[in-house]
Amino acid sequence: xRFTVTTWNINSVRLRIELVAKFLKAVRPDxxxxxxxxxxxxxxxxxxxxxxxxxxxxxxxxxxxxxxxxVSKLPLESSDVxxxxxxxxxxxxxxxxxxxxxxxxxxxxxxxxxxxxxxIPDPDLNPKFAHKLSFLDEMKDCAPLHPKARDRHILVGDLxxxxxxxxxxxHKQLLKVVSHTPIECEKLIAVRDHGQWIDIARQRIPEPExxxxxxxxxxxxxxxxxxxxxxxxxxxxxxxxxxxxxxxxTRDARSWERPSDHVPVxxxxxx
DNA sequence: ATGGTCGGCAACCGA
Numbered sequence: 001x002r003f004t005v006t007t008w009n010i011n012s013v014r015l016r017i018e019l020v021a022k023f024l025k026a027v028r029p030d031x032x033x034x035x036x037x038x039x040x041x042x043x044x045x046x047x048x049x050x051x052x053x054x055x056x057x058x059x060x061x062x063x064x065x066x067x068x069x070x071v072s073k074l075p076l077e078s079s080d081v082x083x084x085x086x087x088x089x090x091x092x093x094x095x096x097x098x099x100x101x102x103x104x105x106x107x108x109x110x111x112x113x114x115x116x117x118x119x120i121p122d123p124d125l126n127p128k129f130a131h132k133l134s135f136l137d138e139m140k141d142c143a144p145l146h147p148k149a150r151d152r153h154i155l156v157g158d159l160x161x162x163x164x165x166x167x168x169x170x171h172k173q174l175l176k177v178v179s180h181t182p183i184e185c186e187k188l189i190a191v192r193d194h195g196q197w198i199d200i201a202r203q204r205i206p207e208p209e210x211x212x213x214x215x216x217x218x219x220x221x222x223x224x225x226x227x228x229x230x231x232x233x234x235x236x237x238x239x240x241x242x243x244x245x246x247x248x249x250t251r252d253a254r255s256w257e258r259p260s261d262h263v264p265v266x267x268x269x270x271x
Numbered sequence: 272a273t274g275g276t277c278g279g280c281a282a283c284c285g286a
Contacts, residue, residue, distance in 0.1 A: 011286085012278055036286085038279065064279050065286095116286050128285085160286090217276040217286090261277075261286085 001102055002245075003269045004029040005109060007156035007232055009214075009262035013037040013069070017045045019256055023264055024052050027250070030073050031095075033111035035158045037067035044069065060093040068093045068111050068157075074101035084138045085131055091115070094144070103271060105152060110145065112157035121181045129178060132160070136187035145195045147237035152271070155197060155235040158262060161188040166207040167230035179229055197235035200267055204247045214262045215254055222254060234267045243269045 006029040010016050013034055024032065032054070037044065041059040049057060054071045058079035061067040067090045070079065077098040084091060091113045098106045115135050118128030139145060147153040163185040165171040174180040192199060201211055212228025219225050236244065246268035253263040 015278070036278090065284085118285080219275075258277095 001271045003031075003107070003271045004246075004266055005031045005033065005154060005156060005234070005269075006264045006266040007033045007035070007111070007158070007234060008264040009035040009113070009158040009232060009260060011036045011038070011260040011262070013039050013067075014043065014045060016258065016260060017048055019253070019259070021048060021052055022256070023250065023253065024049075024054065027264070027266060028073075029266055031109060032071040033109065033156050034069045034071065035067070035111070035113035037061050037069050038064060039067055058093055058095050060090040062088075062090040066090045066113055068113050070095045070109065070111055072097075077101070077106070082142070082144070084142075085134050087131075089115075091135075107152045107154070107271065110153065110155040110157075112139075112155065112159060114139075114158065114160040116160050117178045117184070119178060121176055121178050121183075132178075132184060133187060136161075136184065136191055140187070140191045140194050145191070147195065147197075147239070150239050151237050152239050153237040154240065154267075155195075156233065156265075156267075158231055159188060159233045160231050161185060162229040162231055163188045163192075164202065164207060164230075166210050167212075169210070169212070169225075169227040169229070174229075179231060192235060195235075196238055198238065198241050200234050200236055200244050200247050201230065201265075203241075203244065211249070212251075213249055213265050217261050232262055232265045234265060236267075240269065243271060245270050 056072040079095040117132035120126040123130035213232035215222040250264040
């Protein structure tokens with residue numbers, strides 16, 4: 001069975017619901033994982049999504065900030081949310097699909113929005129950076145993020161770290177810029193390796209090819225400068241390593257009207 | 272070296 005999942009930091013789902021609709025009509029992923037929905041659950045645009053054929057939706061929203069959602073054509077068997085760093089921030093939601101979705105074995109998707117970490121890359125001076133580092137440490141130690149050999153798990157989201165040299169437009173110029181400092185890159189890689197996750201972007205598009213999923217709003221012409229970063233990720237458990245059939249970044253979406261600063265990232269599997 | 276732009280929500284905070 002063909003299975004596709006997209007991750008997209010939408011930066012306000014209410015403001016950009018028509019961009020979500022445009023994407024869903026064009027790509028029709030089975031599951032769309034959103035971050036930065038910036039929307040309380042009772043204000044989430046459920047009806048519009050259901051009309052588009054996405055009737056199964058799990059929400060972990062809050063007012064004004066953060067917020068994650070799993071939007072699906074296929075029924076969910078269960079969903080749950082976790083908190084990190086003793087904060088109530090809405091930064092994680094997971095869903096499990098099973099026989100109701102036509103799967104012979106269960107599939108779990110974790111959707112994360114890792115703290116951005118502020119501007120100053122020093123945890124002693126910047127509590128937001130300290131929070132980001134603690135969040136990554138907690139992810140590393142989080143038992144549900146340690147899939148067993150036969151578990152079919154996918155971890156997606158805006159992880160707010162571009163871990164490798166060719167995940168940014170200039171490794172040298174970004175070494176002291178939050179999202180690419182050595183300490184956070186090491187910590188994200190530790191999360192990945194401790195859970196034995198496979199980073200499918202780099203499985204399919206090895207370095208030194210550049211990969212970006214985010215371009216700052218603060219550029220006169222984002223496409224001319226092309227100063228991007230790879231902040232959005234799709235990881236899979238070892239059991240899914242051989243079932244990846246496609247990986248693509250909808251770069252076009254960055255030039256849609258009133259875009260998010262992140263673009264959709266989509267993986268296709270043969271399950 | 273610096274400042275540049277967004278969105279939420281109604282003065283700044285977070286990104």
